[in-house]
Amino acid sequence: MLGPVILAASRSDKMRKLVSAAPVTKPVVNRFIPGETVDQVVPIVEEAVGKGLELTLDVVGEDITTPEQAAHARDAYLELIERLGDLGHGTKAEMSVKLSMFGQALEGGHELALANVRPVVEAAAAIGTTVTLDAEDHTTLDSMFAIHEELRKDFPQTGCVIQAYLFRTEADARRLAANGSRVRIVKGAYKEPAEVAYQDKSEIDKAYVRILKILMEGEGYPMIGSHDPRLIAIGQELARRAGRKLDEYEFQMLYGIRSEEHLRLAAEGHRMRVYTAYGTDWYGYFMRRLAEKPANLLFFVRSMITK
Numbered sequence: 001m002l003g004p005v006i007l008a009a010s011r012s013d014k015m016r017k018l019v020s021a022a023p024v025t026k027p028v029v030n031r032f033i034p035g036e037t038v039d040q041v042v043p044i045v046e047e048a049v050g051k052g053l054e055l056t057l058d059v060v061g062e063d064i065t066t067p068e069q070a071a072h073a074r075d076a077y078l079e080l081i082e083r084l085g086d087l088g089h090g091t092k093a094e095m096s097v098k099l100s101m102f103g104q105a106l107e108g109g110h111e112l113a114l115a116n117v118r119p120v121v122e123a124a125a126a127i128g129t130t131v132t133l134d135a136e137d138h139t140t141l142d143s144m145f146a147i148h149e150e151l152r153k154d155f156p157q158t159g160c161v162i163q164a165y166l167f168r169t170e171a172d173a174r175r176l177a178a179n180g181s182r183v184r185i186v187k188g189a190y191k192e193p194a195e196v197a198y199q200d201k202s203e204i205d206k207a208y209v210r211i212l213k214i215l216m217e218g219e220g221y222p223m224i225g226s227h228d229p230r231l232i233a234i235g236q237e238l239a240r241r242a243g244r245k246l247d248e249y250e251f252q253m254l255y256g257i258r259s260e261e262h263l264r265l266a267a268e269g270h271r272m273r274v275y276t277a278y279g280t281d282w283y284g285y286f287m288r289r290l291a292e293k294p295a296n297l298l299f300f301v302r303s304m305i306t307k
C-alpha cells in the first residue's frame with residue numbers, strides 16, 4: 001500500500017521541498033546516491049572496477065522545466081565523459097540517461113531531447129563506451145524508442161530499457177530482440193494505471209520471465225536489471241538454455257542494494273554492472289528507491305525521530 005503513496009509523493013513539489021530540506025535526509029540518501037559531483041563519483045568508479053564490477057552512471061535529474069536546464073544536463077554528462085575518458089575503462093563504465101532530463105517533456109521536446117542526447121552518445125563512443133536510455137513513465141516511451149532507433153543508426157551499441165509491468169513490453173521486446181539491441185529489462189518503477197500495466201507483483205514477475213526469454217532467444221544483448229534472487233536464477237538458466245556465453249548477457253543492480261550479490265555474481269564470472277546515480281537533484285530517484293521497499297521508508301522515518 002505504501003509504494004503507490006510514495007510514488008505519488010515523488011512527483012510533488014511540496015514533498016520535494018520538505019524531504020530535501022530535512023537535515024537527516026542526507027545519510028539515508030547517500031546509501032543510494034553516493035555523491036553529488038564528478039569528483040566524488042570518480043573514486044567510486046575506480047573502486048568498483050578494482051573489484052571486478054562494471055558501472056552505468058546516471059547524473060540524477062528529471063522533470064526539468066526549461067531548455068537551459070536540459071542543456072545543463074547534457075553538459076553534466078559531457079563533463080562526466082571527459083573524466084571517464086581519462087580513466088580509460090571503456091565499456092566498463094557506461095552511462096544511463098533519462099530523456100526527461102534532456103527536455104523531452106517540454107514543447108518540441110522529442111527533437112530537443114534528441115538534439116541534447118546525440119552529443120552525449122557521440123562523446124561516449126569517442127572514448128569507447130556507450131549510453132543506455134532509461135525507461136520513464138509509459139507516456140514517454142514511444143518518443144524514447146524512436147530516439148533509440150534514430151541513435152542506433154550511427155551508434156548501434158546504444159541501449160534502452162523495457163519495463164515488465166507494461167502490457168506493451170512483450171511486443172517491444174520482440175522488436176528489439178530481432179534488431180540486435182542492447183536491452184535492459186526491469187520490473188518498472190513508476191505509478192502506472194491498470195489500463196496499461198499489471199498491478200499484481202506475481203503477474204509482473206511472470207511477464208518479466210516471458211520477456212527475458214524473448215531477449216535471451218533473440219539477437220540482442222540482454223541486460224538483466226533486478227535484485228530479485230528468483231529472477232537472477234531464472235536469468236542464468238535461460239541464458240544457459242539459449243546457449244549464451246557469460247559475455248553475451250549481463251546482470252545489473254542498483255548501487256546500495258544487495259551489494260554482496262554484486263560481488264558474488266562477478267566472482268562467478270558474470271558481467272555485473274552497478275547502476276550508480278550521483279548529483280544534486282536526487283529527489284525523484286530517491287523516492288522511487290523508498291517506494292520499492294517500504295522498510296527503507298521506516299529506516300528513513302526512524303532516523304528522523306532518533307536524531
Ligand code: FDA
Nearest residue numbers: 134135161186187188189225226227228252253275289292
Ligand atoms: P523487487 O522489487 O521484487 O526486489 C527484490 C529484492 O531486492 C527485494 O526483496 C529487496 O531485497 C531488494 N530490493 C529491491 N529494491 C530495493 C530497494 N529500493 N531498497 C532496498 N532493497 C531493495 N525502472 C524503470 O522504470 N526504468 C528504468 O530505466 C530502470 N532502470 C533500472 C536499472 C537497474 C540496473 C535496476 C536494477 C533497476 C532499474 N529500474 C528501472 C528499477 C526497477 O524497475 C525496479 O523498480 C527495481 O529494480 C526493483 O525491482 P527488483 O527487480 O529488484 O525486484
